[in-house]
Amino acid sequence: MIVSVVDDDVDVRTALNRLLRALGHDVRLFASAEEFAVNHAAADCLILDIRLPGLNGLELREWMHSAGLLLPTIFITGDGERFLGEGLPFGVPTLHKPFDEDTLIAAMTDVIGDSSERAV
């Protein structure tokens, strides 16, 4: 499976890369929404940080939606409640940093299953 990760924090990015590879996935790393937008390749899953410099994670997903690039997506965020609430799209799982491996795997299974159901 190919997993794309968008997070501006290099430590988090590196750690996710290491874990996902250890789990047997291919990983593509992006430091910002813009970087992902211009450079995205086919992926099975997107792990997207909400708080980003420039375009944030929510805006990136809206853009993807409008561009017809629907991808099973998991939001991750280090904020408490600040960005949660009304702005959060329905049905997108959101992981609060720091999160466990199991939580991540469960969310990935969940969204990929979902999308495979909906993608048809």
Next chain:
Amino acid sequence: MSSATLRNAPCRPVEQPQFERLGRHLIEASTDCVKLLDLDGRVVYLNPAGVELLDLCGPEDLINRPWLSVWEGEHYVAASNAVARARTGERATFEGFCPTAAGVAKWWDVVITSVTDDSNAIVQLLVVSRDITERRREADFRAGQHGMLEMIATGAALDAVLTCLVQLVEQHSDGMLGSVLLLDKDGVHLRRGAAPSLPESFNSAIEGAAIGPRAGSCGTAMYLGRPVIVTDVLVDPAWEDYRELAIAHHIRACWSTPIMSTQKKVLGSFAMYYSEPRAPRRHELRMVDVAANIAGIAIESQQAHKALRQSEERNLAMLRANPDWMFILGRNGMFLDYYAKNPAELLVPPDVFLGKTIWDILPPPVATPLANAIAGTLVSGEPETFEYSIEADQTQRFYEACVVGCDDDKILSIVRDITDRKRAEMDAVIQRRELAHLNRVATLGELSGALAHELSQPLSAILINAHAARRLLSREPMDLEELRAALDDIIANNKRAGSVIERLRVLLKKGDGFFETVDLNDIVKEVLDLTHSDFLARRISVTTSLMSPMRPVYGDRVQLQQVLLNLVLNACESMSTTEVAERHLSVTTAVEDGMVQMSVADRGVGIPDDQLTAVFEPFVTFREHGLGLGLSISRSIVLAHGGQIVASNNADRGTTFRCELPINEDGRVEPRSSRSFAIASLSPEPGAVSSG
């Protein structure tokens, strides 16, 4: 008997006819009173000058009268003795008093010699009397003057001196009434001096009159500053306004001389009044001059006495009103004298410290600055001030000493108890510190979301790396390289989280920080690290332009971080309504004119121009949140660091806050005056405080 009587000369045989004639001419031409007495003491001859001097109608008034009968009392005794001596052939002299037939008092210098006949038998006595009244009078007057000067010198009251002076002059001028008038300090009005012989009604009538060109003799003399001689008040224009007053008091003539100070300022006048129209004689003018001089000396001396007394009284009043202690010290630091309103309050009793030196009495931490201040004031001549504290009765008391040279070779030290002021200052410092702490807590509260984010990143990295490591352990073959990298990242992120916590801990800590050499670029980096997530959340882009190499300042790192934190959060807040593309913040450091500058520029709503100073006042805020203490506290911190902070609106939009702090390479603090002590005390390290 040839010279027995000149009168009978023609009847007598003349043996030396020419000599005889010469003698007669001499006697008749003499200005002295010359008489011949027979051996019974009767007057047998009186020369023409004698007739005139004695106010007689002719010689016959005295001829055949016993000469001694004109003398009285002690003068009779002196005259009898002289006659008796002359009868023995001796030349006898005496000075005696004898009024003329008209009653004019006269003093006489009398010489009696015997007149002999051819057989050397004494047949008559020749009496030559010289009028010495004037000489005696002048001698008396001079003696009187000396008496006056003595009175002045011994500090007699002015009215007593002036009264004596007038009486002295009156004694020596017949029929004269003297008067001293004083000129008021206003330089216009007449004040009573002394006029013991003039009627009180006259004296009180002229009291308070204004001087002027027609203000009687005295008022005019004072006005013109020169003597005014009025020989008849009935015709002189100077007396026009006072004529009736003069007539009512039988005044007809009056001459007045202004009394001048040594600075040629008119002090008053000395005047002589007469009941007859009269012009002054030369000796009277001289007397009035002398009297005016003496009066001048008396008045000036009294003024000087008064000024001295007033100044002494003033000094005493100041001393009494002064709560400070005063010590007179010798140049060697010996206590010579002291003043204390309540000597019981002195820490050391006077009988212990008097006669001892400052080194004997004071602890070295007090004696040393005192000795330095003494040395300083002896060199500069300017007062030297320093503060010190002494522990007494288990309480710390604070004093301020001001040291200045006095009395040529002594030192005056004025010591003030400033304990109350000091305590208030220290309370204020504590309050300010607590306020500053509250401000930091509040600031960090605002940042809490961002700070949680700042912590969650390394914690996430740690957890994910740990999971990854566990996965790596169970893989075959084990990728040890990757495993080590995961562990390294765990360690690094743990440190990262630890440093965020440490920064928070420092900022949240209550109490004293300390002064150290600080690089403002580091402050910028530390603060921006903390606020990084907040910028992201607020969608604010940040640029920094940091001076390199940077010059150091000497300061409290936490307080300086607090200043920047306040400025940055203010800037963020001001841009909350700015469109996202314009939300830009720039932090700049620079060095200029010996100062290090740190600026924060935003592109927010700006501050009304007339409020650019007011924003630093407490409780003034343009933000929705916050107490309005951030900028006020920031300013007090910057001031305590010897710097300043200003706000200015940018040309296009937004505001720039700029703080300037002095460059300080070696951490030494310039001595500050004691006035800035309160502010300097905000610097918590004792070494950074200099009380001079």
